[in-house]
Amino acid sequence: MDLLNHLSTHWNYLGCITLMMIGLYIAISRGNLVKKIMGVNIFQASVILLYVSMGKVKGGTAPILIDGRSDVIFSNPVPHVLMLTAIVVGVASTALGLALVVRIKEAYGTVEEDEIVALDRAEERRALATEGVESTDVQGGGGKA
Amino acid sequence: MTDAVTVHHAATEALSFRDHLPALQVLLPLMGAPLCFLLRKAALVSFFTVAISFACLAISLTLLGQTMGGEILIYEFGSWPRPFGIEYRVDITNSFVLVVISLVAAVVFAAGPGQARRSIPVGREYLFYSAALLCLTGLLGVTITGDVFNVFVFMEISSLSSYILIALGRERRALMAAFTYLIMGTIGATFLLIGIGLMYQMTGTLNMVDMAVRLQAVSDTRTILVAVAFVIVGISTKLAVFPLHQWLPNAYSEAPPIVSAFLAATATKVAYYLLLRFTLGLFGAALIFDQIGIDILLMPLSVLAMFVGSIAAIYQTDFKRILAYSSIAQIGYMTLGLSLATEAGVAAGLIHLFNHALMKGALFMVAACVMWRMGSTHIDVMRGLGQRMPITMAAFVAAGLALVGVPGTAGFVSKWALVTAALENEAFFIAFLIMASSVLAVVYIWRLVEIVYFSEPETDFEVKEAPLRMLIPTWTLAGMTIWFGLFSGFSVEVAEAAAKQLFVGLAGAGA
Numbered sequence: 180m181d182l183l184n185h186l187s188t189h190w191n192y193l194g195c196i197t198l199m200m201i202g203l204y205i206a207i208s209r210g211n212l213v214k215k216i217m218g219v220n221i222f223q224a225s226v227i228l229l230y231v232s233m234g235k236v237k238g239g240t241a242p243i244l245i246d247g248r249s250d251v252i253f254s255n256p257v258p259h260v261l262m263l264t265a266i267v268v269g270v271a272s273t274a275l276g277l278a279l280v281v282r283i284k285e286a287y288g289t290v291e292e293d294e295i296v297a298l299d300r301a302e303e304r305r306a307l308a309t310e311g312v313e314s315t316d317v318q319g320g321g322g323k324a
Numbered sequence: 325m326t327d328a329v330t331v332h333h334a335a336t337e338a339l340s341f342r343d344h345l346p347a348l349q350v351l352l353p354l355m356g357a358p359l360c361f362l363l364r365k366a367a368l369v370s371f372f373t374v375a376i377s378f379a380c381l382a383i384s385l386t387l388l389g390q391t392m393g394g395e396i397l398i399y400e401f402g403s404w405p406r407p408f409g410i411e412y413r414v415d416i417t418n419s420f421v422l423v424v425i426s427l428v429a430a431v432v433f434a435a436g437p438g439q440a441r442r443s444i445p446v447g448r449e450y451l452f453y454s455a456a457l458l459c460l461t462g463l464l465g466v467t468i469t470g471d472v473f474n475v476f477v478f479m480e481i482s483s484l485s486s487y488i489l490i491a492l493g494r495e496r497r498a499l500m501a502a503f504t505y506l507i508m509g510t511i512g513a514t515f516l517l518i519g520i521g522l523m524y525q526m527t528g529t530l531n532m533v534d535m536a537v538r539l540q541a542v543s544d545t546r547t548i549l550v551a552v553a554f555v556i557v558g559i560s561t562k563l564a565v566f567p568l569h570q571w572l573p574n575a576y577s578e579a580p581p582i583v584s585a586f587l588a589a590t591a592t593k594v595a596y597y598l599l600l601r602f603t604l605g606l607f608g609a610a611l612i613f614d615q616i617g618i619d620i621l622l623m624p625l626s627v628l629a630m631f632v633g634s635i636a637a638i639y640q641t642d643f644k645r646i647l648a649y650s651s652i653a654q655i656g657y658m659t660l661g662l663s664l665a666t667e668a669g670v671a672a673g674l675i676h677l678f679n680h681a682l683m684k685g686a687l688f689m690v691a692a693c694v695m696w697r698m699g700s701t702h703i704d705v706m707r708g709l710g711q712r713m714p715i716t717m718a719a720f721v722a723a724g725l726a727l728v729g730v731p732g733t734a735g736f737v738s739k740w741a742l743v744t745a746a747l748e749n750e751a752f753f754i755a756f757l758i759m760a761s762s763v764l765a766v767v768y769i770w771r772l773v774e775i776v777y778f779s780e781p782e783t784d785f786e787v788k789e790a791p792l793r794m795l796i797p798t799w800t801l802a803g804m805t806i807w808f809g810l811f812s813g814f815s816v817e818v819a820e821a822a823a824k825q826l827f828v829g830l831a832g833a834g835a
Contacts, residue, residue, distance in 0.1 A: 257524075
């Protein structure tokens with residue numbers, strides 16, 4: 180009962196945590212690079228919600244001074260302002276992430292992580308194979324000499 | 325303890341040029357980055373970048389000189405007093421880290437983009453320098469600021485520009501490495517942001533000193549415990565503490581070696597400073613060690629990092645990859661210093677921060693020289709390079725010996741300090757493990773030495789010594805690892821004074 184009470188008065192945290200977990204889960208579990216970025220985005224959005232709801236004061240209004248009135252309750256604007264910066268940071272990292280995805284698509288022809296890993300592995304195997312040929316050549320040459 | 329500290333409030337007195345140095349430290353590279361766009365010409369921009377980074381070095385050395393005696397400089401932006409405005413707060417700890425960052429930046433930037441030049445379209449070199457300066461701005465900003473939200477913003481500035489720099493690597497794998505680092509780095513920074521939010525919720529302030537004072541009253545609440553967890557996990561991701569290190573080997577080995585030289589020597593160091601600042605400075609040693617027992621968690625992780633990093637390094641076939649894995653082990657030494665929970669331990673961590681920056685910088689510069697001449701850093705192409713690039717390879721031996729911890733090199737000084745600190749704690753087993761993991765470093769360094777000096781070159785084509793522009797930075801760093809091994813007075817003294825001040829905590833310092 181106590182827990183339920185707690186949740187009903189702190190439902191904003193419940194929302195944040197749910198979003199946070201959804202975002203984090205997508206970022207970890209999805210192999211599609213664009214979906215990964217979306218997951219991180221959702222994760223960041225949950226933090227923005229956390230801050231914004233933190234600054235809300237019950238019955239508070241926008242923090243604008245009104246002449247002749249000193250009994251007005253204001254919401255705390257600081258967390259809101261902080262989140263403006265965090266949104267900018269989030270947009271910048273999303274843009275950079277998507278730009279990287281475009282380059283990855285150009286270089287690999289796919290944005291699926293497992294396919295990229297497979298391509299890298301194949302490349303490594305090829306490099307190892309040619310290397311093996313080279314080294315046997317060298318040994319063969321040494322034997323003749 | 326506090327009355328010995330004299331605080332210098334810049335904003336309350338008539339300002340001279342000297343008082344603006346803390347602001348200029350960050351503003352110079354920040355303003356320089358967009359100016360690169362205007363200068364455009366590669367040679368001009370390169371000269372400009374080097375000039376700015378040397379100016380940063382001069383400023384940080386001046387700041388270190390001013391704070392050496394335990395003085396604390398406060399720079400209030402717009403003269404807004406604490407806790408309303410953002411302030412820069414320079415004490416001996418962060419001025420020491422500022423010197424490390426700007427020193428490495430000045431030396432490494434002087435070498436130019438190196439191999440990365442081939443990944444940059446002709447005529448667009450200014451973008452490289454612009455990103456490099458932004459990265460420097462972020463790293464310096466994280467270190468100098470006295471405001472927790474500012475830490476997050478600067479951290480993201482440095483991270484975003486480092487993702488760009490890493491993506492310039494030669495292989496297409498560099499793109500994937502940069503992307504993975506971006507995801508991990510963003511999650512890490514967001515964790516830190518959550519932690520900061522929870523701390524703000526309990527204290528209503530973002531100023532570090534103000535927050536540290538207010539945190540004492542609420543330090544036993546669950547919110548603060550959760551905040552501690554978020555902050556430490558967030559910073560540890562950036563620091564690449566053992567289980568969170570997955571991004572590092574790929575990022576540092578796929579990035580252009582010049583970029584690795586800069587990032588390996590600075591980015592993780594700044595994260596280590598941040599870990600010390602938040603744990604010891606903000607939360608305080610009592611909360612971190614006595615109440616939560618972070619040392620109990622950090623010690624096994626550090627030891628694991630020392631061994632996993634070194635053993636993985638032994639099995640790599642690429643010079644840069646060996647260095648990247650060895651970085652994980654070296655970060656283990658630094659966090660081990662913190663986990664000893666004593667002044668001597670933290671001092672050892674700080675000494676290693678300085679020394680490791682020098683030797684890893686030098687080693688990655690060697691990798692840059694090899695990459696420049698050979699087009700690869702695979703250990704097979706390094707066969708017999710001892711005869712073909714003798715000066716570069718001599719620098720490799722000098723810095724490699726330092727990495728092992730041979731007496732007379734900087735690495736010995738920090739390992740000696742760490743072992744002494746462990747013995748002081750009567751952690752004999754830990755002291756033994758430190759020495760045992762050094763033996764592993766001998767294995768991977770000796771393996772390279774053997775390849776470089778005692779094997780026949782595979783190819784017949786003529787290989788020249790690296791260009792002077794890259795050799796001078798390489799030897800500057802390699803020379804310093806020997807210099808600070810022989811004359812360790814400066815680094816040890818500063819680190820010990822810094823550790824002492826860190827343990828007082830921000831709340832205790834009264835400034």
